[in-house]
Amino acid sequence: MLDEPAAQEALLSSRTPEDPEAPDVRRRSGLELLFRGLEMEIKGRGILCNVSGTVQPGELLAVMGPSGSGKTTLLSALSGRQQVQSGVIKMNGMTLNKQLRRKICYVMQQDIFFSNLTLKDTLMYQAHLKLPSTMRLQEKEKIVTDIVEELDIKKCYNTMIGDDFSRGVSGGERKRANIACELLSDPAVMLLDEPTSGLDSSTAYSLCSTLKSYVEKHRKTVVSSIHQPSSQIYHMFDKLLLMSDGEIAYYGPSSEILEFFASLGLHCSPHYNPADFILDKIKQSSQVRQRIVTAANELRKINSESPLDPGLREESEEKQPNGLGVKKDGQRKVSKYAVKQGESATAFQKDWERKWPASFWMQYRTLTLRNFKQQRAVILSWLNLVQTLTMAIIPGIIWWQIPEVEDQIHPRSGLIYFILLYWAFTPIFHTLTTFPLERPIINKERLSGSYCLSAYYLAKTTSELPLTIIQPFVSITIAFWMAGLNGVAAYFVDLAMITLSSVTAQSIGLFASALFLRIDQSIIFVTIFMLTTLLLGGFYIQQLPFWLTWARYLAFTLYPFHVMLSVEFSNDHTFLCKRNNSAFPYCNMMRNTTNSSDLYIPSSEILAFFNVTLPIWASVLILCLILMAFRLACYLLLRFYRKP
Numbered sequence: 001m002l003d004e005p006a007a008q009e010a011l012l013s014s015r016t017p018e019d020p021e022a023p024d025v026r027r028r029s030g031l032e033l034l035f036r037g038l039e040m041e042i043k044g045r046g047i048l049c050n051v052s053g054t055v056q057p058g059e060l061l062a063v064m065g066p067s068g069s070g071k072t073t074l075l076s077a078l079s080g081r082q083q084v085q086s087g088v089i090k091m092n093g094m095t096l097n098k099q100l101r102r103k104i105c106y107v108m109q110q111d112i113f114f115s116n117l118t119l120k121d122t123l124m125y126q127a128h129l130k131l132p133s134t135m136r137l138q139e140k141e142k143i144v145t146d147i148v149e150e151l152d153i154k155k156c157y158n159t160m161i162g163d164d165f166s167r168g169v170s171g172g173e174r175k176r177a178n179i180a181c182e183l184l185s186d187p188a189v190m191l192l193d194e195p196t197s198g199l200d201s202s203t204a205y206s207l208c209s210t211l212k213s214y215v216e217k218h219r220k221t222v223v224s225s226i227h228q229p230s231s232q233i234y235h236m237f238d239k240l241l242l243m244s245d246g247e248i249a250y251y252g253p254s255s256e257i258l259e260f261f262a263s264l265g266l267h268c269s270p271h272y273n274p275a276d277f278i279l280d281k282i283k284q285s286s287q288v289r290q291r292i293v294t295a296a297n298e299l300r301k302i303n304s305e306s307p308l309d310p311g312l313r314e315e316s317e318e319k320q321p322n323g324l325g326v327k328k329d330g331q332r333k334v335s336k337y338a339v340k341q342g343e344s345a346t347a348f349q350k351d352w353e354r355k356w357p358a359s360f361w362m363q364y365r366t367l368t369l370r371n372f373k374q375q376r377a378v379i380l381s382w383l384n385l386v387q388t389l390t391m392a393i394i395p396g397i398i399w400w401q402i403p404e405v406e407d408q409i410h411p412r413s414g415l416i417y418f419i420l421l422y423w424a425f426t427p428i429f430h431t432l433t434t435f436p437l438e439r440p441i442i443n444k445e446r447l448s449g450s451y452c453l454s455a456y457y458l459a460k461t462t463s464e465l466p467l468t469i470i471q472p473f474v475s476i477t478i479a480f481w482m483a484g485l486n487g488v489a490a491y492f493v494d495l496a497m498i499t500l501s502s503v504t505a506q507s508i509g510l511f512a513s514a515l516f517l518r519i520d521q522s523i524i525f526v527t528i529f530m531l532t533t534l535l536l537g538g539f540y541i542q543q544l545p546f547w548l549t550w551a552r553y554l555a556f557t558l559y560p561f562h563v564m565l566s567v568e569f570s571n572d573h574t575f576l577c578k579r580n581n582s583a584f585p586y587c588n589m590m591r592n593t594t595n596s597s598d599l600y601i602p603s604s605e606i607l608a609f610f611n612v613t614l615p616i617w618a619s620v621l622i623l624c625l626i627l628m629a630f631r632l633a634c635y636l637l638l639r640f641y642r643k644p
Contacts, residue, residue, distance in 0.1 A: 034088075240254040537557040
């Protein structure tokens with residue numbers, strides 16, 4: 001069984017707002033975070049060197065140090081996102097594992113959001129992903145509104161997030177929104193990477209003051225890296241971990257660090273910002289830095305919260321699934337927060353056994369709605385509308401009511417090929433920016449355990465279909481009837497094939513986007529691919545050299561083009577033969593045997609002229625197979641090659 005405080009906490013966390021005994025949503029208290037002897041080395045350079053510390057519920061630990069001292073690496077290691085060569089990380093006495101990682105939130109330095117969503121949309125979508133599917137909508141809304149009020153961002157609740165091109169929430173509000181998204185899952189431990197970065201002093205102080213109040217109220221455990229804070233912000237932290245080149249230069253109460261430096265003959269002037277003073281000293285000569293680190297190590301020999309403990313790395317370790325070496329417990333003192341092993345540890349983690357907080361259906365539905373709303377403003381923008389109308393009306397004017405005569409067969413096929421190519425180029429280039437732009441957001445959410453890749457990918461591939469279909473529908477409707485193509489049946493077949501071709505092109509764009517993750521490289525790949533497809537697509541040349549005949553079947557536009565030709569030239573008595581020197585044998589033969597002036601070209605000869613050999617069903621099947629092949633290849637890239 002759990003000890004009494006833990007049992008009471010579990011009881012409180014299970015109540016809902018509708019529970020008459022619990023009218024308000026209660027937040028879980030923090031857990032003791034203990035890390036010992038963390039070491040990491042990259043290319044021979046020590047990034048973390050025997051880093052240890054302890055943070056208890058209700059405490060704020062500031063991690064300070066110059067750029068490159070290992071602050072972000074330490075936070076990544078504590079969150080379990082980055083492996084260390086050796087060391088121990090425990091929460092309430094239990095070794096960090098996948099279940100316990102879900103109790104940690106990591107607020108990254110970059111405030112990454114979807115720009116076309118409001119703050120309310122952003123938080124509610126996050127609530128659907130981070131909170132259990134069994135929780136009622138009213139409960140989720142209650143949790144969101146409580147956090148919004150506590151973080152003081154209610155005034156911008158219905159404001160668009162915005163970006164560099166469209167105005168939205170302010171920098172300070174984005175920081176608070178970033179923190180709010182992570183607090184929805186009610187984490188026990190909060191890791192913040194320079195939350196005041198990029199903010200002016202008053203905004204930074206207001207943010208830290210709000211965060212301090214939240215932590216004290218809910219007794220959360222907080223570790224935050226921070227770079228040269230103001231004196232007011234500096235004094236908000238209970239403990240300080242000063243780092244220099246991966247080593248601890250001081251660990252202890254922030255109020256005592258000036259005494260520590262004074263003992264080394266480094267005195268801070270009155271009314272001087274302590275944070276500026278200690279960072280100035282730690283960035284001085286290597287001799288000064290080494291003197292500080294050596295003195296800190298002497299203190300760590302008697303400091304139980306950050307012990308030097310050089311024997312830790314020499315004892316036997318057993319590897320855990322998260323890659324952290326775990327020292328076998330022996331004579332160590334057990335923390336008052338530690339739960340008993342065995343049944344009590346299992347009971348303590350019972351609520352966190354689900355791999356994902358929300359069900360697959362909830363993940364898929366939420367991600368679909370979010371992506372649809374984000375992309376709707378992009379795809380259906382007024383610029384795209386003008387482009388679509390222009391590129392439908394101009395071809396309609398050029399090919400206005402094409403006569404059904406032999407001389408106009410090739411121009412008619414040209415219009416079909418132009419429309420087909422345009423709606424292949426447009427979606428393929430539109431999707432090239434997908435993963436390069438969305439990857440930071442998706443990686444952040446996946447690393448926090450919000451949803452599975454399959455739910456995201458399925459939502460991504462289906463949410464944009466309605467938006468992808470609308471534009472070619474408008475385009476083909478205008479151009480088809482202005483040009484006077486072959487009737488209602490052909491119109492619907494052309495619309496279906498243009499749509500299927502556009503979705504196939506979108507699949508190729510997604511694949512290129514995931515393969516390169518760089519827009520410039522993706523553009524080069526797609527340009528080569530599409531120009532080769534254009535040449536092999538069956539319009540510019542019908543008869544390839546015999547040794548290159550097989551290559552035409554690699555062009556995905558060949559199949560919808562041949563289907564559209566099949567329905568356009570499906571009537572035997574439609575296109576009049578030329579009176580002299582016809583390109584079709586039937587016309588020349590009949591001129592010699594009959595005196596009729598009105599001779600019509602058989603559809604079989606027209607299709608043979610364009611080398612249409614496959615039946616319609618076969619072309620549609622092959623196009624569908626190409627579509628699915630690129631979609632599957634893109635998913636496999638994201639699953640195994642582009643892991644977060």
